[in-house]
Amino acid sequence: MQGFLGYLERDAQEGNTKRMQDDIRRIGAAVHKMERLLNDLLELSRIGRVSAAPQYVSFNVVVQEALELLAGRIAERQARISVAPEMPVVYGERTRLVEVVQNLVDNALKFCDNQYTPDITIGVLRESQGSPIFFVRDNGIGIEPKYHEQIFGLFNKLDPRSAGTGVGLTIVRRIIEVHGGRIWVESGGPGSGATFYFSLPIAATPVQEVSHDRHDAPGAPG
Numbered sequence: 001m002q003g004f005l006g007y008l009e010r011d012a013q014e015g016n017t018k019r020m021q022d023d024i025r026r027i028g029a030a031v032h033k034m035e036r037l038l039n040d041l042l043e044l045s046r047i048g049r050v051s052a053a054p055q056y057v058s059f060n061v062v063v064q065e066a067l068e069l070l071a072g073r074i075a076e077r078q079a080r081i082s083v084a085p086e087m088p089v090v091y092g093e094r095t096r097l098v099e100v101v102q103n104l105v106d107n108a109l110k111f112c113d114n115q116y117t118p119d120i121t122i123g124v125l126r127e128s129q130g131s132p133i134f135f136v137r138d139n140g141i142g143i144e145p146k147y148h149e150q151i152f153g154l155f156n157k158l159d160p161r162s163a164g165t166g167v168g169l170t171i172v173r174r175i176i177e178v179h180g181g182r183i184w185v186e187s188g189g190p191g192s193g194a195t196f197y198f199s200l201p202i203a204a205t206p207v208q209e210v211s212h213d214r215h216d217a218p219g220a221p222g
Contacts, residue, residue: 004030057094059087059134059200063122065094066101070109077109077118084123088132090200092179097200100175101136103168104196108138111194131181131199142192148185176200 004027011020063083067074074081090097105120112118116139125133143151152173176183176198187194 054092055094056089056091057097058089059097059124059132060085062090062094062097063087063101065098066105069098069102070105073106073109077112079109079112079118079120081105082119082121082123084121087124087134090132092200093175096175096179100172100198103172104136107168108136108140108194112138112140113191125197131201133197133199135195135197137193137195139193142190143185143187143194144189145187148187151185152183172198 004023008020008023008027011017011023060083067081067083101122105122108120109118119139121135121137123135123137125135152169173183180201181199183196183198185194185196
């Protein structure tokens with residue numbers, strides 16, 4: 001932005017109004033990008049520190065609220081969304097859990113090849129030792145196995161040209177971990193789609209900050 005301000009000053013001195021307009025647009029885009037980045041980082045810093053009271057909530061209700069927030073994007077892409085009926089009741093921060101599903105579905109919409117209609121399935125794989133394993137599966141561009149862990153890192157975008165700040169999946173992982181769960185992805189590589197799996201507690205224990213002795217989801221890698 002500082003550099004563009006220098007160009008703007010030069011253009012003003014030269015009376016080049018067209019180039020001034022271009023510089024103003026670039027400055028505006030840079031400000032908007034920085035605002036989104038700062039908002040995402042602020043959101044990330046609040047997870048586990050600023051909390052609402054946890055509650056029991058049907059995961060179908062969580063999914064419904066997330067899909068309502070994405071209704072415009074889903075209609076725009078004419079996406080097919082399949083949701084398993086009668087998913088378990090979970091215990092946690094309702095708003096945060098909605099945020100998890102919203103981010104994962106939005107991610108699936110974003111990374112679906114434009115030649116195909118997005119086909120997204122939300123369901124529960126199994127239950128073991130009281131921890132349901134939920135999943136969000138898509139028919140998108142897929143993720144090479146060597147990037148399966150990297151995509152959850154801060155600012156790690158596999159496609160630098162894609163929309164977003166590179167913080168979304170970091171936020172998702174942070175929310176799941178604060179709830180005592182685990183998240184991972186499975187994909188055979190380019191063109192094979194991707195499935196994000198995550199566990200959530202159903203036991204009547206309060207949501208707490210992540211500790212080293214948290215219980216990992218059965219079947220999770222590592």
